[in-house]
Amino acid sequence: MAAKQRGRPRSAVAHQAILEAARDLLACGGYEQMTMEAIAARAGVGKQTLYRRWPSKSAVVAEAVLSGYLVAETPPPADSGDVAEDLRLWLRQQFEWLGAPTVTALVRGLTAAAIDSDIDAARLYDHLTGPGRQQLTDRLSAGVRQGQLRPDIDLETVADVFAGTMLYHGVTGAPATAPDADRLLGLLLTGMALPANTASKPPGEEPAPSP
Amino acid sequence: MAAKQRGRPRSAVAHQAILEAARDLLACGGYEQMTMEAIAARAGVGKQTLYRRWPSKSAVVAEAVLSGYLVAETPPPADSGDVAEDLRLWLRQQFEWLGAPTVTALVRGLTAAAIDSDIDAARLYDHLTGPGRQQLTDRLSAGVRQGQLRPDIDLETVADVFAGTMLYHGVTGAPATAPDADRLLGLLLTGMALPANTASKPPGEEPAPSP
Amino acid sequence: MAAKQRGRPRSAVAHQAILEAARDLLACGGYEQMTMEAIAARAGVGKQTLYRRWPSKSAVVAEAVLSGYLVAETPPPADSGDVAEDLRLWLRQQFEWLGAPTVTALVRGLTAAAIDSDIDAARLYDHLTGPGRQQLTDRLSAGVRQGQLRPDIDLETVADVFAGTMLYHGVTGAPATAPDADRLLGLLLTGMALPANTASKPPGEEPAPSP
Amino acid sequence: MAAKQRGRPRSAVAHQAILEAARDLLACGGYEQMTMEAIAARAGVGKQTLYRRWPSKSAVVAEAVLSGYLVAETPPPADSGDVAEDLRLWLRQQFEWLGAPTVTALVRGLTAAAIDSDIDAARLYDHLTGPGRQQLTDRLSAGVRQGQLRPDIDLETVADVFAGTMLYHGVTGAPATAPDADRLLGLLLTGMALPANTASKPPGEEPAPSP
DNA sequence: TGCTAACCGAGACGGTACGTCCTGTCTTCCC
DNA sequence: GGGAAGACAGGACGTACCGTCTCGGTTAGCA
Structure with a gap:
């Protein structure tokens, strides 16, 4: 194993704020409106904090949507x-x-x-x-x-x-x-098939169509 | 009215070249790779020629895909x-x-x-x-x-x-x-329903669960 | 020769506006205040218009200062x-x-x-x-x-x-x-030297210190 | 007054390592290359250790240069x-x-x-x-x-x-x-002045221009 | 021996500028 | 008038650095 947790741990608050900001922006302005910069600003977070956690915009969106759903x-x-x-x-x-x-x-x-x-x-x-x-x-x-x-x-x-x-x-x-x-x-x-056609076809019996 | 066709007519060759370039780029690099500039360059066409025909990137893509399909x-x-x-x-x-x-x-x-x-x-x-x-x-x-x-x-x-x-x-x-x-x-x-069910549905009858 | 001037020519107005904006910012906020983004904003110009003309911030500054001086x-x-x-x-x-x-x-x-x-x-x-x-x-x-x-x-x-x-x-x-x-x-x-010294310097001769 | 030195004393080794790292980076990469993070990394030191001693990058540079000189x-x-x-x-x-x-x-x-x-x-x-x-x-x-x-x-x-x-x-x-x-x-x-000029200026005499 | 304070390496934090890229518009000269 | 070329304003991208903050852990003096 490794790295035994050195340095300041990542902020769970920031994490949630980002996802929520992303969802909010997505909801009110669509995918194009939802900028990384806008997310960061709305979450009160530096852009680097996004990129430290997700490699790209798509990844942020993915997690934001899933967790929001x-x-x-x-x-x-x-x-x-x-x-x-x-x-x-x-x-x-x-x-x-x-x-x-x-x-x-x-x-x-x-x-x-x-x-x-x-x-x-x-x-x-x-x-x-x-x-x-x-x-x-x-x-x-x-x-x-x-x-x-x-x-x-x-x-x-x-x-x-x-x-x-x-x-x-x-x-x-x-x-x-x-x-x-x-x-x-x-x-x-x-189903689409006539009953006659499917499993056991009861000979000669035609189900009455809706009158 | 309608100005019956003044000036140079629009080039059909350019039109096709654009759609084909768009499809090629889409096929080889995805939607993000397919920029308007790349389409214009690959079609040997000025950017304005694209915007004279379609109002936006989405519109170009739409027509390119449809005609390609x-x-x-x-x-x-x-x-x-x-x-x-x-x-x-x-x-x-x-x-x-x-x-x-x-x-x-x-x-x-x-x-x-x-x-x-x-x-x-x-x-x-x-x-x-x-x-x-x-x-x-x-x-x-x-x-x-x-x-x-x-x-x-x-x-x-x-x-x-x-x-x-x-x-x-x-x-x-x-x-x-x-x-x-x-x-x-x-x-x-x-279909999903049992034949019995489609024909006559005995209301309120609870079938015995599996023992 | 080549390239015989195709496409839209570069705007001289933008050029001057940029240099002036750079000088203004330099004058009122120092080198650190003078951001490329601030220059562009103040000149009413896109950032790309700066980078199309100068390869870096230093180059902009250099020309701005010289032309201003x-x-x-x-x-x-x-x-x-x-x-x-x-x-x-x-x-x-x-x-x-x-x-x-x-x-x-x-x-x-x-x-x-x-x-x-x-x-x-x-x-x-x-x-x-x-x-x-x-x-x-x-x-x-x-x-x-x-x-x-x-x-x-x-x-x-x-x-x-x-x-x-x-x-x-x-x-x-x-x-x-x-x-x-x-x-x-x-x-x-x-000058620093005593007149005696400048006119003829007798080699090896130690001048008498001031009496 | 003066809290007479409680807690762990500051490391003199770190101090020297920082200044030396700063000088090295300055020598090999110029001022822009010399970032606080690079200095800290090269000195094997946390960034806070720099900021505990100097208030800003400029201050570090100043001391590093002076001590190096x-x-x-x-x-x-x-x-x-x-x-x-x-x-x-x-x-x-x-x-x-x-x-x-x-x-x-x-x-x-x-x-x-x-x-x-x-x-x-x-x-x-x-x-x-x-x-x-x-x-x-x-x-x-x-x-x-x-x-x-x-x-x-x-x-x-x-x-x-x-x-x-x-x-x-x-x-x-x-x-x-x-x-x-x-x-x-x-x-x-x-000096620039003719000896005649410094001491006594012969009145009215116009020196002959260079022939 | 334990307590407390200040240090230490590490690294995440908010913020900001960088230089690149792309969109959709415009302006030039050429047909 | 259309067409190729390319500059334009605007704005997002992802990176890098600054100076601060927060971890777990260490090293001193004081009790």
């Missing part, structure tokens, strides 16, 4: 016994939350950071979406146990679909509406 | 009569194509441009994904007519799911593999 | 026929002028610039002292023609003595007073 | 009975010594320190030139006693002339040569 968690899906309804409400909530300018700014900031550097963006998104993912997969698993969902569904793929959709709306700024949520969920629940 | 089109899904297999092959192909460094660079460039300006990013992505979208929805419609797909599927939502997934992989740089394609398609075809 | 010329020594008196008045005037805070600041600035770069400082000082030098040597030559000064005096050496003295006072900030001027001039006119 | 003293002028020759040799030696890169660096460092702070530069130069001054004035006084020099010469003014000349050469880096020394000494010994 985690404190602004949304509640997990309820478990009323009706998985479709629970997911529907949860997804609507997620979409609504994602539509908040602050959150959009965080997503765009993180995306910009991911693009203009060699940050491991996939890892970042995993961190970012991690908690929501877990909430989702938990509820899906419960739905399986409750006999409402197919036991063979690929939880990760479902989570990826949601993540991709959210990224799309975050980047484009196109708001994700409640009907969007419903349509997406409907597709994922029902 | 279009010339590198992928073929539409086949129609062998088996819609699941046709889509599987097409999606794999799309994913593979998307994994090419050049294409990734274009996607990332477009995303960066979308973020740091007030470009209508949604419109851009529509342009970008438009052709693929059309190919997809055409094949899906055919599948419906062939009695292999549900007649009530929401084509746009399906297309959005694909677009979101591709954006995710483009931005993170995480390669989208053939198994990913298969899993995604499987989910979308089959 | 030249416009603030002092009058040449009079020629009343009495060279001693003419020089006495001129030297007093020079000393007084040198004591002005503005001039001291210029001298110190130039000296600082000379020290912290590889500027050819000797050349700068020559430029700086050139006009005064010429005035001095002209008057000395006239004095020689008028039979008041020795024909074999080394004009350059005399000028160097004055220059060195002025540099000393400029750097230290110790004001050069009128009595200082008189003493220096007295020394230079009269 | 004193240990590198040049011998005093000889007293062979011939004051002109003694001074000539001594001045040549001084000029040669001054031309050494190390000495030039010290002079430039001291000058830079004098400029960018409110150090009493005159006092520093007095310290710096003090020993040489004393040597010089001693020899001049002896010359006066020996009847070779005028009894009314102003010793301080002579010393100032030498100091100014040396400062000029130190700052500009222009080497002071042996002929320079001879010329300067010739001027100071002989």
Whole structure:
């Protein structure tokens, strides 16, 4: 081992002030507004204090977004016994939350950071979406146990679909509406294939389309 | 009115040279490397010639990416009569194509441009994904007519799911593999809900949890 | 030949504004106060416009001081026929002028610039002292023609003595007073050696000490 | 009063190491190279140890230069009975010594320190030139006693002339040569005025111009 | 022997200037 | 009028240094 902690230790206060300043600037002015100089000034910190901790602007943004996202968690899906309804409400909530300018700014900031550097963006998104993912997969698993969902569904793929959709709306700024949520969920629940086509095809039986 | 074309007409050669230079720089150095000065220099053009045509860097990038994407089109899904297999092959192909460094660079460039300006990013992505979208929805419609797909599927939502997934992989740089394609398609075809649930949902009934 | 003047020519206005701003800052705040950024701001100019013309701060200072000095010329020594008196008045005037805070600041600035770069400082000082030098040597030559000064005096050496003295006072900030001027001039006119010694020096002969 | 020395005493070793490090850096890299951090690092000392002893960089430089100068003293002028020759040799030696890169660096460092702070530069130069001054004035006084020099010469003014000349050469880096020394000494010994002029001016006589 | 004060090396801190780079505009001469 | 060239104001970048502050640890006198 080494270096046994010599010299003045790095200030945790400064660390937090920087991340918060970065988030504030990101929220109110976007990625371009969020200058290293502005961050330092707003955090009441020298520029070198930023560069001592992070090698570049992208890295600061990445950590700022991640740490900020985690404190602004949304509640997990309820478990009323009706998985479709629970997911529907949860997804609507997620979409609504994602539509908040602050959150959009965080997503765009993180995306910009991911693009203009060699940050491991996939890892970042995993961190970012991690908690929501877990909430989702938990509820899906419960739905399986409750006999409402197919036991063979690929939880990760479902989570990826949601993540991709959210990224799309975050980047484009196109708001994700409640009907969007419903349509997406409907597709994922029902699937595209006719039942006849999928697992065991009950011969001749045509499910009645919505009247 | 409209001054019917006075003075020297704008050079189409310069126009193309600029877009190509932009794409080249984007492909080899990323969005940050692609400066307006570098584009102008590489295209053998004055900077003013860029700004006479596009109002900002983002706009140049946008058009460069879009025009570049279009010339590198992928073929539409086949129609062998088996819609699941046709889509599987097409999606794999799309994913593979998307994994090419050049294409990734274009996607990332477009995303960066979308973020740091007030470009209508949604419109851009529509342009970008438009052709693929059309190919997809055409094949899906055919599948419906062939009695292999549900007649009530929401084509746009399906297309959005694909677009979101591709954006995710483009931005993170995480390669989208053939198994990913298969899993995604499987989910979308089959859906998550058990057949029993879709048809009749016994309200309030709690299935026995696993013992 | 080459380059036949393409592109926008450099602005002479900006050039002058920069030099003047540099001199102003030097005069009111010293060498340390005179930042490149402050110069640019005061001149209403981008920093790049400075660096396009001069490679470093020292170079800007050098030119600013030189051009400023030249416009603030002092009058040449009079020629009343009495060279001693003419020089006495001129030297007093020079000393007084040198004591002005503005001039001291210029001298110190130039000296600082000379020290912290590889500027050819000797050349700068020559430029700086050139006009005064010429005035001095002209008057000395006239004095020689008028039979008041020795024909074999080394004009350059005399000028160097004055220059060195002025540099000393400029750097230290110790004001050069009128009595200082008189003493220096007295020394230079009269010399240190006794007349007996100057005329004929009998080798090996020990002169009788003063009785 | 006066807290009679409690706590750990200051390290004399560190003191010397600092001054030596400062001189070394000054000698090999100039004033700009000589940063407080570099001095501390080279002396194997914490920065606070510097600031505990000196209030600023200029102060460190000043003491470093002075202490360095004193240990590198040049011998005093000889007293062979011939004051002109003694001074000539001594001045040549001084000029040669001054031309050494190390000495030039010290002079430039001291000058830079004098400029960018409110150090009493005159006092520093007095310290710096003090020993040489004393040597010089001693020899001049002896010359006066020996009847070779005028009894009314102003010793301080002579010393100032030498100091100014040396400062000029130190700052500009222009080497002071042996002929320079001879010329300067010739001027100071002989003076500029014709003997006739100093004592009694023959009235109305116009000297013939050079043929 | 322990207490307390001042030192020590190390290095982070706020601040500020540096010199480079890029954006979007402008100004020149050439077609 | 368009086009290539390049200067323009402005401003962010990342580096470096100044002088201060804060760690853990050392070295003295005093108790």
